[in-house]
Amino acid sequence: MTVLPIFLLLWVSLAASVQGYANYDITAPQNGRRYYVSKDHEAFNLATMNGRCRGLNGYLVQIDTRQEFDLVWSIADEVSGVGPFFTGITDEGSEGHFYTYNDKKPAGFLSWRWFQPDNWYGENCVEIWMTGLNDIACGKSGRYICEVPV
Numbered sequence: 001m002t003v004l005p006i007f008l009l010l011w012v013s014l015a016a017s018v019q020g021y022a023n024y025d026i027t028a029p030q031n032g033r034r035y036y037v038s039k040d041h042e043a044f045n046l047a048t049m050n051g052r053c054r055g056l057n058g059y060l061v062q063i064d065t066r067q068e069f070d071l072v073w074s075i076a077d078e079v080s081g082v083g084p085f086f087t088g089i090t091d092e093g094s095e096g097h098f099y100t101y102n103d104k105k106p107a108g109f110l111s112w113r114w115f116q117p118d119n120w121y122g123e124n125c126v127e128i129w130m131t132g133l134n135d136i137a138c139g140k141s142g143r144y145i146c147e148v149p150v
């Protein structure tokens with residue numbers, strides 16, 4: 001009597017996770033957040049990728065503190081050493097003034113790699129790397145990270 005509903009519940013939740021989240025490596029909640037790292041390398045697009053993150057009830061990752069920077073980098077590094085890993089930070093339309101794409105607020109924590117940001121040939125997106133952030137061309141191929149409040 002009770003086994004069948006439990007089985008159905010398991011099956012439904014498993015099917016949902018496979019269907020919706022197959023393209024992501026998903027971390028356990030930390031800091032009240034769950035982080036999803038996309039598995040495929042694709043041409044990045046702020047609107048498209050942020051839309052996908054919204055589909056997961058989140059947004060492209062916003063890095064607010066040193067602690068969150070370290071956490072997000074450790075996740076990206078553990079998932080794969082092969083970046084770039086795009087964030088939701090951008091200076092599109094406001095060169096040199098970096099903000100979070102989803103809510104259009106000034107970026108909370110900007111710790112740049114040496115000599116970055118350099119806006120090299122007009123770089124307006126931001127990747128996270130071990131030693132700091134780097135501005136990067138938005139259309140480059142890479143992975144992206146979603147942040148989902150839990």
Ligand SMILES: [Ca+2]
Pocket residue numbers: 091092095096119122123124125135
């Ligand atoms: Ca720029």
Ligand SMILES: [Ca+2]
Pocket residue numbers: 116117118119120123134135136
């Ligand atoms: Ca750069």
